[in-house]
Amino acid sequence: MESVLGRYRNLTILVGVLFLQVLGLAVQVKRSGDSENTRLIRVWAVDAITPLERVLVWFQNDSRNIWRNYFFLRGVRAENRELKQQIEQMRLEQVRLTEDAEQAHRLQLLLAFKEQIIAKTVAAQVIGSSGSDLSRSIYIDKGSNEGIATDMAVITVGGIVGKVLRVYPSTSLVLMINDQTSGVGAMLEKSRLQGVLKGTADGTVVLERVMSDEKVDPGDRVLSSGGDQIFPKGLPVGTVAKVSPGREMFLKIEVKPSADLSRLEEVLVVTEKQEESAVADGVRVRAADILAQRLPSVPDKPAVDPAAMAGNSKPIEPAGGTSAGTKPLTSVDGSANSESSAHVATGSTFKVAGNGSAAATPAKATPVSGGSSQGVTPAGQTANGPVAKKTVLKPVSSDPVLNSSSPAAGTSSAGGVRPPKSSTEQQNLPVSPNPQPPATEDDPH
């Protein structure tokens, strides 16, 4: 340092003197600013320091930006990628869950139909029977005190048992399905052919009103159709044991009951059920479909002769007559009716001749088959669905199948609209709220 100063002494002094003079100038000179004049030396000092500060700030911001835009974003990008993958997986899961939910909903709808129908049950023990081989009925230990009422369905886990025929305070009489006076609306599970399940004198159960040209195989399951408004739809009734030709173009289908009717110990009495049926959301069901579900299958409406329509007096008989699953008969007014099941029109009354039993006074309109009554105001039914209109019907002969020849002792149920043939004739017919115009006198049945 000393050698440098000594070597360049003159130059050093020159620089020093010049610097002092420049400094003096800077002190004297003022730069005009916005509000006031600033001494040049202050301007120099600020100009000497601020660039360094700007550099430092720029470096700091740049470093921060590098962190934010690169290093930090690397993690953010990876996280974003990961989150996107999770979203995709969740979407797939959502689709799967949606499908499961829809399936569950559909199954729930299937089950809900039964759940809606069977809202409440009362368990009861079988305490006795009627004591007669001809009458297949049992007594249970529940009565009106427990909320039991007549025409309540009695079921077991295996299948249907019968219905409450008579109620006492603490006991009830249950008419089983294999009783000859019993009638249950039933249908084949596969073909959905509907018929009437009736008991016989020997205690067997047969499914009637199925046309002979229908295909029924042994082993087919029989379920309750719900058309009788006693047993909820879909309950197991039994299985087809034997199929043989029956009377008048119908099949005789012997059914083995699902419930062991000979070894009943405990039963359930359906004390409460809902009338509406489960309908899929957004799916509108036609009234005809609902009725078809409840009633035995209605045959197609035959071709109507214009001449007959013009006369409007005599209906055209369908080939093979009417049956549960075939063709409806036209009443006087031309409306088709179904006589596959026994129905009693609202307000109709009839007498069970001969046995002095109580006249049947149906409290609700039920479809009637094989009979007619005066003053019936059925809900007319056409091939396309029920038609509400009054129909003046002619009395017809009683249905030998539906009208029981052996009277049930002291029992009667809601009967058909036809007058019984014999004095001892009694009818225990399933009832339906939808009255059907009975068959006319031209009904082959």
Next chain:
Amino acid sequence: MPITYTSGEQIEVYRFSIPVTVGVPLLALFLQAFVPRRLPFFSIFDLPLLVTIFFAMARRNPISGLFTGAAIGLAQDMLGAYPIGIYGIAKTVVGYFASSLGAKLDVENAGARFLVTLGFYLAHQAIYFTVARGMVSLTLNWSWGREILAGLANAVLGVGLYFLLDKFKQRT
């Protein structure tokens, strides 16, 4: 204390007495401030600069030359309205380099003195312009013709003035 100057063996170093060292620059300053009011063309000359160049070349000492230039320049600034230090910086540089050049060259003949004066005048003007416009923000217009003409005029005047001032040289 007399100021003695030493120089290299080949070049003579002169000294001046104190009255000459102080009086001549003051006289130059007075004439520079007074004569242009009577003779406007005289403003083209810069007598303090010529005196600075003479004393710097005669003493042949950069340090004395820069201080001589600084003193004369600052004194000239004090007479003006502009900030002090513009002429001071310019004449400081001229005094330093004129002394350095005088130590290297023989500037006793008229031709050398003419060229040195011309050169240093233009340098002086350049430095003045730079400082005035850069630091003081004076609005000055540089004209090569005018500056060269003024340089020639100062060089001619300087050659004559130098011969007068040689009378006051004292050999060391």
